[in-house]
Amino acid sequence: MxxxxxxxxxxxxxxxxxxxxxxxxxxxxxxxxxxxxxxxxxxxxxxxxxxxxxxxxxxxxxxxxxxxxxxxxxxxxxxxxxxxxxxxxxxxxxxxxxxxxxxxxxxxxxxPNRLPAAIGGALGGVHVMRDLADADGIAPEFAEGRRALIIGGGYIGLEAAAVAAARGVTVTLVEMAERILARVAAPATADYFRALHTAHGVDIREGVGLERLIGDGRVSGAVLTDGTTLDLDFALVGVGxxxxxxxxxxxxxxxxxxxxxxxxxxxxxxxxxxxxxxxxxxxxxxxxxxxxxxxxxxxxxxxxxxxLGQPVAYEAQPWFWSDQYDVKLQIAGLNTGYERTVIRPGARDGAQSVWYYAGERLLAVDAMNEPRSYMVGKRMIEAGTSPDPAAVADPATDLKALMR
CATH class of the missing domain: 3.50.50.60 (FAD/NAD(P)-binding domain)
Structure with a gap:
């Protein structure tokens, strides 16, 4: 001691x-x-x-x-x-x-991973978002009417896009993979957030990467892998x-x-x-x-x-969250190895949850403005119990009854 x-x-x-x-x-x-x-x-x-x-x-x-x-x-x-x-x-x-x-x-x-200098990563106005200095550095960029390129369609990029759009920034987001959230979420969750961002004016381009940023000392544009060029005021790198x-x-x-x-x-x-x-x-x-x-x-x-000589075996109980616009995403469990998903409609407009299964075993839940689905799913995953997928998909099913 x-x-x-x-x-x-x-x-x-x-x-x-x-x-x-x-x-x-x-x-x-x-x-x-x-x-x-x-x-x-x-x-x-x-x-x-x-x-x-x-x-x-x-x-x-x-x-x-x-x-x-x-x-x-x-x-x-x-x-x-x-x-x-x-x-x-x-x-x-x-x-x-x-x-x-x-x-x-x-x-x-x-x-954070950064862009190589060879493709413009060292230009002024190219930001990452990880620490307090990063946030203070990028805050003045988020002004109405400015043009931003966000590179990466994971949660970091999507959260930044939501803030930028809310501030009146014209946002283009590029994701090299075939869809946003490809590494971390099912197509159903990606579809939900694509629609959400599109409704707020974000231009999401999937299957398109960055070829290079251009500018004289400071970024002023970008060339994408499909040949498109964009005029920019700043860029934010969210590639993991x-x-x-x-x-x-x-x-x-x-x-x-x-x-x-x-x-x-x-x-x-x-x-x-x-x-x-x-x-x-x-x-x-x-x-x-x-x-x-x-x-x-x-x-x-x-x-x-x-x-202090009191070791206990650490048993992770994974859970995560993300806030985008007026949507709170809560994630319970890890979806690695899932074979299918079940979509459950939410209790109010615009809410839903995505349940991940490997065979009959529940692995994870993505809950969008659905705190009840999140809490019930989290408890089931931690307890090692798996509800019937058909019952989960039925909005008339009482989730708490499934726990019993």
Whole structure:
């Protein structure tokens, strides 16, 4: 309980981990290191309420800054770790300062994929959306009458398109795959969100990619793979994220689509743990990496317990959400390996849910403005029960009765 613990990465996972360590009785030196100047904050609102101006900066903070001082947590913001010395058990900061540890946790999260400079990725006015600096940098672009190209039809791109359209920006969204949400959702969910965005004036082009951006120092246009040219004021790149494993790799830790950890969040070094977006962990006989707030919190708390000698096997219960216009999408479970889907009409206009099945087993539910379907589906998935697909599709069926 009195060991020196250092946590690298002051995002959702890092903040949750240090708080849980104190809750579980750790009394030793505890340091949380973050590269950004702000204290730990929520990321999901950045591309939604914060970008729209509906949420003040202080409301983003996960906890008041004073919390860390009150808990005896040494919060080091605007601080980068240059390397991890596993043999000496210390980390070296970018200014040369050395911090010793008895146990170390890596919660470095993920970083956005960017466009290569060769196709215009280094031009001014080309943005990504991942952190507070990204949101502050792109906010002035979202002005009525401006023209934007959004590259990527996943949830990051669609959320940005919704905010831009709401601000009066003329939006073109291109997706190289045959449809939007191709990697993460069924055609029925993609159809729903395509119609939603089209109704708000977004020009969605599927099966079309970006050939290059053009401009003299700043982006002014784009050439698409179908030969189309567009005049632009700015562009936003939403082509996915990757785990931030640089420090772990340089330290020689085992990497497997993220920092490889066991069921108690231990890495290949028994003194080093990891949690959040940057990790891959055991799940149902395989390994997965989850990019979600719930996973960051739950896995970080499991890591804290293991660091204090109270390991419990981490069992992920995946769930996610996305806000676009006046639609709240709630996702329970993972649809990997689904064979068919069932569409259930919602209780009000414009609401519906998509239920994913492998054989007769329920895998996941996408619920659009359907909180009841989401809650019932989530409980069933967690309990390992699967309702009859025909009953689910029948709007007259009482979902709660299916739980019984």
């Amino acid at each position: 009195d060991q020196r613990i250092v946590v690298i990465g002051a995002g959702q996972a890092g903040a949750s981990l240090v708080a849980k360590l104190r809750d579980l009785g750790h009394t030793g030196p505890l340091t949380l290191i973050g590269a950004e100047p702000a204290p730990p904050y929520q990321r999901p609102p950045l591309s939604k309420k914060y970008l729209l101006g509906d949420m003040a900066l202080e409301r983003l903070y996960l906890r008041p800054e004073q919390f860390y001082a009150d808990q005896g947590i040494g919060l080091r913001t605007a601080t980068r770790v240059a390397r991890i010395d596993r043999a000496a058990r210390h980390v070296v900061l970018s200014d040369g300062e050395v911090l010793a540890y008895d146990q170390l946790a890596i919660t470095t999260g993920s970083v 994220i990757r785990p931030d494993t640089v420090l772990a790799e340089e330290a020689g830790l085992e990497i497997d689509n993220g920092i490889r950890v066991d069921g108690a969040c231990r890495t290949s070094d028994p003194a080093i743990f990891a949690a959040g977006d940057c990790t891959s962990f055991p799940y149902r006989g395989g390994r997965i990496r989850l990019e979600s707030v719930p996973n960051a919190i739950d896995q970080a708390e499991a890591a804290a317990a293991a660091m």
